Amino acid sequence: MAEVAFVFSGALVQASFRQFAQHRANRLSLGIDFGAASDRFFDVTVTGDEALVDMFEMACSLGPYDCIIQDVTRRDIAPAGNI
Amino acid sequence: MTPQPIWSPVALSNMVDPSTSTGAVVNGAELVVWRDSSGKAHVWEDRCPHRGMRMSFGFVRGDHLACLYHGWQYDTAGQCRHIPAHPQLDVPQTIRMQTFASAERNGIIWAGSTTEADPALLPAEIAGLVPVRSLYADCTMEKALAILAATPLPGVSDAPKIETISENYISLTAGATRLLVAIQSMGDAKLALHLMANEGAPIAALARYAQALRLALETPLAEVA
Numbered sequence: 208m209a210e211v212a213f214v215f216s217g218a219l220v221q222a223s224f225r226q227f228a229q230h231r232a233n234r235l236s237l238g239i240d241f242g243a244a245s246d247r248f249f250d251v252t253v254t255g256d257e258a259l260v261d262m263f264e265m266a267c268s269l270g271p272y273d274c275i276i277q278d279v280t281r282r283d284i285a286p287a288g289n290i
Numbered sequence: 291m292t293p294q295p296i297w298s299p300v301a302l303s304n305m306v307d308p309s310t311s312t313g314a315v316v317n318g319a320e321l322v323v324w325r326d327s328s329g330k331a332h333v334w335e336d337r338c339p340h341r342g343m344r345m346s347f348g349f350v351r352g353d354h355l356a357c358l359y360h361g362w363q364y365d366t367a368g369q370c371r372h373i374p375a376h377p378q379l380d381v382p383q384t385i386r387m388q389t390f391a392s393a394e395r396n397g398i399i400w401a402g403s404t405t406e407a408d409p410a411l412l413p414a415e416i417a418g419l420v421p422v423r424s425l426y427a428d429c430t431m432e433k434a435l436a437i438l439a440a441t442p443l444p445g446v447s448d449a450p451k452i453e454t455i456s457e458n459y460i461s462l463t464a465g466a467t468r469l470l471v472a473i474q475s476m477g478d479a480k481l482a483l484h485l486m487a488n489e490g491a492p493i494a495a496l497a498r499y500a501q502a503l504r505l506a507l508e509t510p511l512a513e514v515a
């Protein structure tokens with residue numbers, strides 16, 4: 208298990224990105240907490256299997272069709288195996 | 291909204307070999323129809339939950355259907371069982387396909403409108419049928435039924451006797467020939483007709499009849515062209 212905080216930045220439609228991230232987290236059986244957001248960035252923290260967290264990052268780096276993700280920062284809150 | 295049939299034909303059984311997959315459309319819904327290595331047919335949404343690739347482009351490995359894109363494999367219940375990039379991963383139950391009930395009856399693969407469609411609502415079994423062919427036409431159901439009722443079967447001059455077995459399954463009889471027509475609504479005025487006939491019927495002549503039938507079904511479009 209890992210807990211990772213992401214900041215996805217670019218040109219975002221908040222509602223669209225949130226729905227997309229929630230859907231992917233549900234699909235991947237990840238816990239998800241939404242943090243601050245604007246039309247330029249979105250803070251998301253997810254918890255789950257490290258491989259599935261990586262898949263979440265990849266999916267959200269592509270984003271929904273109406274969002275352009277230009278940068279992703281990733282911070283390990285709890286590395287794999289420490290939760 | 292028009293009620294949809296509980297069971298819709300999606301292919302002639304003989305057109306989907308074991309360990310192969312193909313695509314089908316029912317009322318705009320894109321489906322993958324595939325057989326596992328034991329020969330059992332399955333019908334799922336034609337979309338990998340991972341990246342949306344058509345599963346009908348995928349390949350069958352034993353009793354798993356694998357996506358062409360990243361090789362994610364799904365078992366016969368639609369549950370993802372293997373992700374090649376993470377072979378040790380215990381794949382969560384949430385990664386699964388949208389599945390539909392499927393059944394084979396009278397030489398045709400039928401797809402249920404839901405996962406739990408009642409097999410008791412399938413058409414009754416008819417023994418001794420052989421496949422003729424499928425044909426695809428831009429045509430409404432009403433027009434197709436009218437043309438089928440008015441078009442003589444091969445070797446007979448009179449219009450066939452028509453029997454409605456269900457809203458998308460009819461029987462045409464003339465002389466010693468009985469033709470069963472399962473009608474798949476693909477979308478707005480788009481149909482697939484799956485034809486089976488009784489053993490001993492003139493299959494080659496019925497195949498030619500089907501070719502002519504398709505032209506008749508699309509006559510207005512052909513005239514414009």
